[in-house]
Amino acid sequence: MRKHWKLLTALGAVVLVIAVAVVLLNPPAPAAKQDDPSSLQASGKFGFPVSGIKIGEGGTKTASDGKTITGYNGSCDSAAQAAAHYTPLIEDVNTSTWAQQKKALLEVGKQGPWVERATFNGDLLANAKDLPPGAFDGQWYYRSDVAAGGLYRIASCEEKKEAVVQVFTGGVAAVVNKAPSAFFQTVTFELTWAGDWKISDFAIVQAGQDFGGRVKDGGPMSVGTSFDDPTPTLQSDLVDAFFKDKSREGWVEYANAKR
Numbered sequence: 001m002r003k004h005w006k007l008l009t010a011l012g013a014v015v016l017v018i019a020v021a022v023v024l025l026n027p028p029a030p031a032a033k034q035d036d037p038s039s040l041q042a043s044g045k046f047g048f049p050v051s052g053i054k055i056g057e058g059g060t061k062t063a064s065d066g067k068t069i070t071g072y073n074g075s076c077d078s079a080a081q082a083a084a085h086y087t088p089l090i091e092d093v094n095t096s097t098w099a100q101q102k103k104a105l106l107e108v109g110k111q112g113p114w115v116e117r118a119t120f121n122g123d124l125l126a127n128a129k130d131l132p133p134g135a136f137d138g139q140w141y142y143r144s145d146v147a148a149g150g151l152y153r154i155a156s157c158e159e160k161k162e163a164v165v166q167v168f169t170g171g172v173a174a175v176v177n178k179a180p181s182a183f184f185q186t187v188t189f190e191l192t193w194a195g196d197w198k199i200s201d202f203a204i205v206q207a208g209q210d211f212g213g214r215v216k217d218g219g220p221m222s223v224g225t226s227f228d229d230p231t232p233t234l235q236s237d238l239v240d241a242f243f244k245d246k247s248r249e250g251w252v253e254y255a256n257a258k259r
Contacts, residue, residue, distance in 0.1 A: 044253040046239045048151060053077055054256045055084045055147050065097075065104040072197045074160035080152050082108075082197040083165035083189045084254065090118050090187055090202055091144035091171055095135070098126040109199035110192060118202060134174030136230075145170040148232040149184055150257020153250040156214040162200075163191045164214045168251070170232030170258075182232035184242065186219025220246050234258070 040049035058081035061071035069085040072078035089105040102119055109115065125131065125141055135141055148170025157163035166188045172180045190201035190211055203209045206218035220242030253259075 040252060044257070045259045046234070046236060046253075048248070048251050048253045050253045050255060051077075051080070051152075052255050053080050053152075055081075055150075055254050056256070057081065059085070063104040063107045065100050068104050068108065070108060070196055074193055074197070076154055076157035076159055076163060079157055079163035079165050079191050079197055080154055082191060083152060083167045083187075084146050086189065086199060087146050087167050087169050087187050088144045090204075091142055091169065092140075093122045093125055093142040094138070094140045095126050095131065096139040098122045105199075108196075110194065112200060114199070114201045118199075134178075134180075136172070136174055136180045140172070140180075141174045143172045145172070145232050145258075147254065147256060147258045148182075148234060150234070150254050150259070151251050152254060153219070153252065155188075155211065155216070155250070160193045162193065163189075163197070164211045165189050165191065166215065166219045168220060170234065172230055172232065180230045182230060183222050184232060184234070184238070185221035188215060188219065216247050216249070218246075 040051055042050065044050045056069070058078050059069035059071045062068060063070050068089060069081070072082050086105075086108055089101060089108065092101060094101070102122060105118060106115070109118075121142070137143075146167060146169045149168035150170075151168035153166040155164040155166060157165075166186050168184065168186050171183050171185070173183055175181050185204060188203045188206065188211065189199055191197045192200040201211070203211075203218070205221070206215070220239075222238075222242065
């Protein structure tokens, strides 16, 4: 019996040595990391990572205006898509289509103090007895061009719960007695999941608003600067100027940004 125990002990030691050797020679694969800007596709023209997300894609439905994409799957990528598609509802002001735009905005948003801020300019112009000069191309006063800015940053996101997404967009604004001028600015969205991504807050020029500490800064913009060319075109020198005092960390290009 004692001999059998010695034999079993020796066999156990051999098995243990073999098991350790197998582990050392075949270490377990590291856990897969979630996508981050550094793991995306090669850098774009201005040195930012390029996402596979395209402006104009994602979602399965449209709002009552017939163009705003809705019906997202709740992923963080879809939050970046929603933010791009909701930007015109925040930015655009055309007095002839304002009522329809405002209706669509309320469809993709949750009631809150942000609504009054988002609709103030449009309501003011649409209800004015005497419209100010400066309208262009059929009663446009502001018109966004998200692809011209073409950048986004997911400041925070928890799928099917809440996300904060910043969108750097181009745009065109009416100027009194002059042709419309181009501009660039960042629109920050807080999106809340309610069967779809819904706007629960937003800011264009942050005044101490950091969305619970989830945004590092208000994002780049050309406040106080307009461009004579009515078509917003992003150039390297503009990017360097816009980001001079802003962090580039986390900013990613939409796949179909204008470059």
